[in-house]
Amino acid sequence: MKEFVITEAKVETAVIVGLITPRQDERKTKEYLDELEFLAETAGAKVVRRFTQRVNGASGVTYVGSGKLAEIKEFIKNEEDNEREVGMVIFDDELNIKQLRNIEKELQVKILDRTSLILDIFAMRAQTVTAKTQVELAQYKYMLPRLQRLWTHLERQRGGSVGLRGPGETQLEMDRRIILSRMSLLKQRLKEIDTQKVTQRKNRGRLIRVALVGYTNVGKSTIMNLIAKSEVFAENKLFATLDTTVRKVIIGNLPFLLGDTVGFIRKLPTDLVDSFKSTLDEVREADLLLHVVDISHPDFEEQINVVDKTLADIDAANKPTIIVFNKIDAYTWVEKEPDDLTPPTKDNISLDDLMKTWMAKMHDNCFFISAKEQTNLQGFKDMLYKKVKELHVQKYPYNDFLFQNYNDEGEEI
Ligand SMILES: Nc1nc2c(ncn2[C@@H]2O[C@H](COP(=O)(O)OP(=O)(O)OP(=O)(O)O)[C@@H](O)[C@H]2O)c(=O)[nH]1
Ligand SMILES: [Mg+2]
Numbered sequence: 001m002k003e004f005v006i007t008e009a010k011v012e013t014a015v016i017v018g019l020i021t022p023r024q025d026e027r028k029t030k031e032y033l034d035e036l037e038f039l040a041e042t043a044g045a046k047v048v049r050r051f052t053q054r055v056n057g058a059s060g061v062t063y064v065g066s067g068k069l070a071e072i073k074e075f076i077k078n079e080e081d082n083e084r085e086v087g088m089v090i091f092d093d094e095l096n097i098k099q100l101r102n103i104e105k106e107l108q109v110k111i112l113d114r115t116s117l118i119l120d121i122f123a124m125r126a127q128t129v130t131a132k133t134q135v136e137l138a139q140y141k142y143m144l145p146r147l148q149r150l151w152t153h154l155e156r157q158r159g160g161s162v163g164l165r166g167p168g169e170t171q172l173e174m175d176r177r178i179i180l181s182r183m184s185l186l187k188q189r190l191k192e193i194d195t196q197k198v199t200q201r202k203n204r205g206r207l208i209r210v211a212l213v214g215y216t217n218v219g220k221s222t223i224m225n226l227i228a229k230s231e232v233f234a235e236n237k238l239f240a241t242l243d244t245t246v247r248k249v250i251i252g253n254l255p256f257l258l259g260d261t262v263g264f265i266r267k268l269p270t271d272l273v274d275s276f277k278s279t280l281d282e283v284r285e286a287d288l289l290l291h292v293v294d295i296s297h298p299d300f301e302e303q304i305n306v307v308d309k310t311l312a313d314i315d316a317a318n319k320p321t322i323i324v325f326n327k328i329d330a331y332t333w334v335e336k337e338p339d340d341l342t343p344p345t346k347d348n349i350s351l352d353d354l355m356k357t358w359m360a361k362m363h364d365n366c367f368f369i370s371a372k373e374q375t376n377l378q379g380f381k382d383m384l385y386k387k388v389k390e391l392h393v394q395k396y397p398y399n400d401f402l403f404q405n406y407n408d409e410g411e412e413i
Contacts, residue, residue: 012087014045015072017064019092020054029092031299035266036092036114043121045088049075062102063091073107088112094269097146114267115142130193130279131243137186138275140179147175190277197281206396207248208256208388211283213311214292215303216263219326222371223292224260227251227381244282251385254392259286264310266302273313280314287391289321290384295354295368296330298346322387323358323366324380329373 016036020029029052037047053068062069076086088110095103095113104111112120119139126132212220228247246259259282273280283289291307293300304323311317334348349357351368358366367383369376 012045013048013085014040015049015051015075015086015089016040016047017051017053017072017089017091019058019064020052021057026052032092032266036090036117039114039117039121040090043117043124045090048079048084048086051075058093059099061099062106063093063095063099069103069106076107076109090114090117093267100146115269115272118265118268118272126243128243130190133186133189133193134275134277134279137183137190138272140183140186141272141275144176144179144183147172147179194277194281201285204257208288208392208395209259209282209286210256210288210290210384210388211259211261211286212290212292213261213283213307214263215294215297215307216265218263218292218294218297218303219371220263220292221260223290223324223326223369224258226371226374226377227384228258244279246282251381251388254385254389256388256392259283264307266306268310270313273310277314280316283311284314284316286316286319287395288387289316289319290324291321292324292326294327295325295351296327296332301346320387320391321365322383323362325355325358325366325368326371328368328375329370 016033018029018033018036020026024032033050033052037050040047051064051068051072053064055065059065064072072089076089079086086109089103089107090112091103092114094115095111100111100113119135119142122131122135123139126135212224214220224245224247228249244259244261246257248255249258250256261283262276262279289311291304293304297303308317311319328351331351331354333350335350355368367376367380369380371377
């Protein structure tokens with residue numbers, strides 16, 4: 001019998017780099033780097049070291065200062081000497097062509113930035129034609145202004161630029177043209193997909209449309225699966241969902257449509273968000289948004305702001321919205337001593353107090369659940385039913401026969 005030897009797949013290692021600036025304090029930078037590390041893991045790389053530098057702003061030449069760059073180089077060399085290869089260095093902000101070229105020249109390893117890492121994950125995750133087309137277009141958008149760098153790389157390998165200058169430039173021009181024509185083809189395809197989707201949406205009938213939106217990894221797909229009894233891929237990784245899934249849901253005797261969408265993240269260039277237009281149409285055209293928040297995340301308030309800002313960017317702000325605070329099972333806080341009268345801070349506010357604060361702020365348009373432990377799920381469904389019914393009666397005042405077509409089990413009769 002043939003024997004199979006199972007060898008472990010080699011995991012690429014990475015070093016990550018971020019800045020501490022007057023606008024981004026140490027705590028914030030740590031959180032950004034935690035997130036960047038999570039992104040790297042999702043893409044399949046293991047982070048072996050992080051570097052930070054305190055500066056006024058990113059250097060236009062090499063992002064970090066030359067001393068810090070030398071330190072990173074030294075680290076890579078030391079690792080190499082100990083037969084541990086550093087596969088890549090990932091920077092927390094988007095790098096321009098000049099920074100990329102200089103850093104690459106100095107460090108001689110693969111250089112990524114937050115955007116290209118996210119694009120890589122998107123490419124890995126894309127499954128539907130829509131998602132694949134959107135990701136490819138976004139990748140070219142990122143690549144186009146950075147094309148020249150590939151040719152500088154080649155020059156270095158061949159030693160100097162003499163003799164290569166002419167053909168290299170022509171080649172660059174050719175590449176640029178090929179990419180531009182590919183991009184217009186992809187845009188055309190997306191336009192066709194959009195037209196199809198508009199028709200599909202028109203055929204869906206007179207039903208209220210609800211969209212789950214939120215930061216990545218907050219539990220949108222888990223909630224979708226619970227409510228719609230569907231099987232949407234949910235996982236503790238970033239961007240598990242890239243395309244929209246829409247399901248008809250019946251709560252009580254009321255049918256409506258529920259859509260699960262791509263998660264948002266910090267520092268995502270608007271350009272990239274634009275590429276996801278088809279996916280985001282579901283959000284734009286929704287009658288009600290369920291903004292899901294991971295309350296156990298130390299930075300959930302900033303995540304709320306990022307989502308609100310992205311919604312405004314895609315013209316989906318000012319819609320009826322319910323904030324769904326999820327993962328209450330994982331919420332932790334440091335309890336204050338009973339005689340401690342200082343006002344509660346972010347770290348020591350109890351779940352009860354936090355709930356009260358947000359209910360007052362959102363005029364009760366918020367709900368607290370644990371999708372994992374199914375806590376408050378029935379209450380959540382009741383609230384959703386009430387809200388959807390209200391919207392339904394408002395939008396389709398003459399179409400209440402719909403309510404009679406389903407029995408209490410949600411079966412069509
Ligand atoms: N502790 C806890 N974990 C949860 C809860 N709900 C979801 N999760 C976990 O959170 C992770 C992310 O869940 P998903 O449903 O994939 O999140 P998502 O918002 O769809 O993420 P993306 O599609 O990547 O944007 C998974 O590991 C879930 O099991 C919850 O109530 N409590
Ligand atoms: Mg998801």
